[in-house]
Amino acid sequence: MTGIVVVGGGQAGASLVAKLREVGYSGRLTLICGERVPPYQRPPLSKAYLKGDMDRERLFLRPESFYASQDIDLRLGDWVTEIDPAARLLKVGGETLAYSQLALTTGSVPRRLPALIGGSLGGVYVIRGLADIDAMAPEFVAGRRLLIVGGGYIGLEAAAVAASLGLEVTLIEAAPRILQRVAAPETSDYFRALHAAHGVRLLEGTSLDRLLGSGTVRAAALSDGRELETDFVLVGVGVSPATGLAEAAGLAIDNGIRTDEQGRTSDPAIWAAGDCASFPHKGTRIRLESVGHAIDHAECVAANMIGVDRAYIATPWFWSDQYDVKLQIAGLNTGYDRVVERSGESLSTSIWYYKGDQLLAVDAVNDPRAYMVAKRIIEAGHTVDPQLVQDPDTDLRHLLAIAAAPDTSAAAS
Amino acid sequence: MVAITYIEHNGTRHTVDVVVGKTVMEGARDNGIPGIEADCGGAFACSTCHVYVDPAWVDLLPAKEAMEEDMLDFAYEPDPVRSRLTCQVKVTDGLKGLVVQMPEKQI
Structure with a gap:
C-alpha cells in the first residue's frame, strides 16, 4: 500500500x-x-x-x-x-x-561563482530553472552589456539569444578554446566564427578574477588584467x-x-x-x-x-540551437584520437570522431542527414571508413549501407 | 479546438480535441497518446514524432521544409509522401478531422 x-x-x-x-x-x-x-x-x-x-x-x-x-x-x-x-x-x-x-x-x-569573488552580487545569474530565466528576462534589453562566463553549450546558446536581441555580449572561456571539454577544435572553430559574425566578443584563454560592484555587479576583473564593465553576468560553468x-x-x-x-x-x-x-x-x-x-x-x-530486469544501454544524443544553426550530436566522443570533417552545402558540416577505426560520435551542424546516419551506425555498434566519410562524393545512404562492425582482428594487431 | 485522430501502429484509434496553434505532436503528448515520443520536446532535433498522414490529408498540410525532409529520410521506414514530423505541423481550423498513423517504432 x-x-x-x-x-x-x-x-x-x-x-x-x-x-x-x-x-x-x-x-x-x-x-x-x-x-x-x-x-x-x-x-x-x-x-x-x-x-x-x-x-x-x-x-x-x-x-x-x-x-x-x-x-x-x-x-x-x-x-x-x-x-x-x-x-x-x-x-x-x-x-x-x-x-x-x-x-x-x-x-x-549549476555551479556558481564563489561569493568571495562576487558570485552573490545582484545581476549574476545561472541558467538552470524556469525561475532563473524569469528573473533574468528583464535584463535582456537591446544595448545592454552582458558578460557570459563559460564557453560551453549553455553559455554559447545564451550568447546567441542575447546577441539576437541586440545586447552587447562578451563571453569569456578559461580554457584555450570554447567547447574544449566537449568537442574537437573543428567544432570550436565553427562556433567561434559563427558568434564573431554575430558580433559576440569571445575571449578564450581568459578567466575571471572577480566580479566587482557593491550590491549589484558593475564590472569584471579578468585574468589578462583588464577590467570589463558590464550590466549583468550569466554564469555557465557546468x-x-x-x-x-x-x-x-x-x-x-x-x-x-x-x-x-x-x-x-x-x-x-x-x-x-x-x-x-x-x-x-x-x-x-x-x-x-x-x-x-x-x-x-x-x-x-x-x-x-516492476521487475523487468533490463540492463540500461545508453545511446547518447544531444543538440544545441544557436542563431539559425542547429547542432546535433550522436554518440560520445570520449577518447577519440582523430576526427574527419565532411563539409556540406553552405553552412552545413559534420565532424566525425574516431578511436582507431571505430566511429565514436558525430557533431552535425545544419546537417540532419549526417546526424541520422551517424546515429544509426553508432547505435548499431558499427563503423565506417573515415576516408569515405570525408569524400563529399560518397552518398550518406551508401555509408549507412556499408557500415559494419569494426574489424577486431585488425584492431588487435 | 480541432478533432484529430491518431492511430497507433496496432490499430488503436484515439480521437482528441487539440487547440489551434499547438502542433500535432503536442496534441498527442498532451493527451497521453502512445506512439509519438517527441524526445526533444518539439525542438526539431530528433525524429521521434514521426507519423504517416492519411492519404486524403497529405496535400492539405503545409509543405515540408528541407530540414524535415532530411530528418525523415532516415527515420524508421519513412514514406516519401505520407511521412511527417508532427512537431512541424501546426494545428489550424483547416485540419479538423485530420487522421495520422504512427509507425511501428520511433528512432
Missing part, C-alpha cells in the same frame, strides 16, 4: 512516473517536485524561452491534468529533506512518507549532480549517485536515473547530462522497478 515515490520533477522524474503507469504499475505513485510548476522542458530555457519565443505553458512536459488522470500524486513546491533507507521513510514538507520503492531523479545543480540527499542517506556516491546496470543504487529499494546518477557504460562508469538520456534511463528504471 505504501507504493513508489519519485523524488525530483525534471525530465527523468516525469518520464519515470509516466512509464510506470504505461508498463502497468497500478499501485500508489507520488512525484515530488521542488519547484512550484509541473515538470517542464529545460532545453528551451537557454534557447526559445529565453528569447521570448515560447510560452511558459508550452514548456510543460505534460499538462498538469495528466498526472491526476494517471492517478499520480503530483506534489509541487515540496522538498524532501531526509531519507531513512532502513525504515523506508522520507521526510517531505514536515510530513513523513513511507515508500516500498524510491526513485531519485534529483537532476543536477553542473554538479544533485547527490546531497542520497549522500546523507548513506547511498554510495561515485560521480553522482552510483547505480548498477539496472539503475539500482547501493540500497536495493532505491533507484536513480538521469543527470544525478552514474552508471556502467562500456567497461567504465559515466554520467550523462542530456534529455535523451534522462528519458531512456528513467524508462529503463521504471521497467526494472
Whole structure:
C-alpha cells in the first residue's frame, strides 16, 4: 500500500512516473517536485524561452491534468529533506512518507561563482530553472552589456539569444578554446566564427578574477588584467549532480549517485536515473547530462522497478540551437584520437570522431542527414571508413549501407 | 479546438480535441497518446514524432521544409509522401478531422 515515490520533477522524474503507469504499475505513485510548476522542458530555457519565443505553458512536459488522470500524486513546491533507507521513510514538507520503492531523479545543480569573488552580487545569474530565466528576462534589453562566463553549450546558446536581441555580449572561456571539454577544435572553430559574425566578443584563454560592484555587479576583473564593465553576468560553468540527499542517506556516491546496470543504487529499494546518477557504460562508469538520456534511463528504471530486469544501454544524443544553426550530436566522443570533417552545402558540416577505426560520435551542424546516419551506425555498434566519410562524393545512404562492425582482428594487431 | 485522430501502429484509434496553434505532436503528448515520443520536446532535433498522414490529408498540410525532409529520410521506414514530423505541423481550423498513423517504432 505504501507504493513508489519519485523524488525530483525534471525530465527523468516525469518520464519515470509516466512509464510506470504505461508498463502497468497500478499501485500508489507520488512525484515530488521542488519547484512550484509541473515538470517542464529545460532545453528551451537557454534557447526559445529565453528569447521570448515560447510560452511558459508550452514548456510543460505534460499538462498538469495528466498526472491526476494517471492517478499520480503530483506534489509541487515540496522538498524532501531526509531519507531513512532502513525504515523506508522520507521526510517531505514536515510530513513523513513511507515508500516500498524510491526513485531519485534529483537532476543536477549549476555551479556558481564563489561569493568571495562576487558570485552573490545582484545581476549574476545561472541558467538552470524556469525561475532563473524569469528573473533574468528583464535584463535582456537591446544595448545592454552582458558578460557570459563559460564557453560551453549553455553559455554559447545564451550568447546567441542575447546577441539576437541586440545586447552587447562578451563571453569569456578559461580554457584555450570554447567547447574544449566537449568537442574537437573543428567544432570550436565553427562556433567561434559563427558568434564573431554575430558580433559576440569571445575571449578564450581568459578567466575571471572577480566580479566587482557593491550590491549589484558593475564590472569584471579578468585574468589578462583588464577590467570589463558590464550590466549583468550569466554564469555557465557546468553542473554538479544533485547527490546531497542520497549522500546523507548513506547511498554510495561515485560521480553522482552510483547505480548498477539496472539503475539500482547501493540500497536495493532505491533507484536513480538521469543527470544525478552514474552508471556502467562500456567497461567504465559515466554520467550523462542530456534529455535523451534522462528519458531512456528513467524508462529503463521504471521497467526494472516492476521487475523487468533490463540492463540500461545508453545511446547518447544531444543538440544545441544557436542563431539559425542547429547542432546535433550522436554518440560520445570520449577518447577519440582523430576526427574527419565532411563539409556540406553552405553552412552545413559534420565532424566525425574516431578511436582507431571505430566511429565514436558525430557533431552535425545544419546537417540532419549526417546526424541520422551517424546515429544509426553508432547505435548499431558499427563503423565506417573515415576516408569515405570525408569524400563529399560518397552518398550518406551508401555509408549507412556499408557500415559494419569494426574489424577486431585488425584492431588487435 | 480541432478533432484529430491518431492511430497507433496496432490499430488503436484515439480521437482528441487539440487547440489551434499547438502542433500535432503536442496534441498527442498532451493527451497521453502512445506512439509519438517527441524526445526533444518539439525542438526539431530528433525524429521521434514521426507519423504517416492519411492519404486524403497529405496535400492539405503545409509543405515540408528541407530540414524535415532530411530528418525523415532516415527515420524508421519513412514514406516519401505520407511521412511527417508532427512537431512541424501546426494545428489550424483547416485540419479538423485530420487522421495520422504512427509507425511501428520511433528512432
